[in-house]
Amino acid sequence: MTIEEMKDRLRPGLKHKRFVHSVNVMETAILLARKYGVDEEKAAVAGLLHDCARDIKGEQVFKLCDEMGIETDYITRAQPELLHGPIGARLAETEYGISDAGILDAIRYHTTGCERMSMLSKIVFIADYIEPGRTFPAVFEARKVVYNDIDKAILMSLEKTVRFVMDKGTLVHPNTINARNYIIYERRNKAK
Numbered sequence: 011m012t013i014e015e016m017k018d019r020l021r022p023g024l025k026h027k028r029f030v031h032s033v034n035v036m037e038t039a040i041l042l043a044r045k046y047g048v049d050e051e052k053a054a055v056a057g058l059l060h061d062c063a064r065d066i067k068g069e070q071v072f073k074l075c076d077e078m079g080i081e082t083d084y085i086t087r088a089q090p091e092l093l094h095g096p097i098g099a100r101l102a103e104t105e106y107g108i109s110d111a112g113i114l115d116a117i118r119y120h121t122t123g124c125e126r127m128s129m130l131s132k133i134v135f136i137a138d139y140i141e142p143g144r145t146f147p148a149v150f151e152a153r154k155v156v157y158n159d160i161d162k163a164i165l166m167s168l169e170k171t172v173r174f175v176m177d178k179g180t181l182v183h184p185n186t187i188n189a190r191n192y193i194i195y196e197r198r199n200k201a202k
């Protein structure tokens with residue numbers, strides 16, 4: 011399927027605002043892929059499709075998880091929006107014919123992050139945060155550093171997310187903590 015065909019398939023399943031966001035993430039992911047030596051086509055596909063399951067709501071989320079064999083736990087049951095990554099990865103496979111494990115992982119983990127993220131996963135994660143439609147203040151800071159130090163930009167966004175979730179009193183997903191810890195660990199090893 012070409013990118014244009016994917017866009018045509020994606021559009022009806024998303025709110026207009028979300029579709030525009032998806033195209034923005036795709037474009038930002040391409041720029042970052044160019045900078046960080048990642049396959050631009052893979053970055054484009056992962057960026058475009060990352061939120062393909064974002065507008066599936068309510069009981070349908072858990073029904074799909076059952077059908078797809080996606081495990082849920084008390085955290086994702088309390089905050090079902092966390093499941094749009096794993097569901098999106100499966101839809102990318104079945105509805106869009108994507109078989110590349112790196113693209114599927116980038117979609118699967120784009121919301122929480124995870125330990126040992128690949129550069130492609132990092133690109134989609136941070137493109138989601140900094141695409142041009144995002145206007146919250148922390149984004150301007152992340153945009154300044156992302157082309158020099160993508161890990162720093164990701165750390166800033168993960169830490170912001172953890173603080174935000176804690177302030178709200180909701181649950182922090184362990185993958186978010188693992189993503190942060192692993193990037194700090196990697197950076198320490200690189201600095202040695």
Ligand SMILES: [Fe+2]
Nearest residue numbers: 060061064121
């Ligand atoms: Fe998302």
Ligand SMILES: [Fe+2]
Nearest residue numbers: 031060061138
């Ligand atoms: Fe997104």
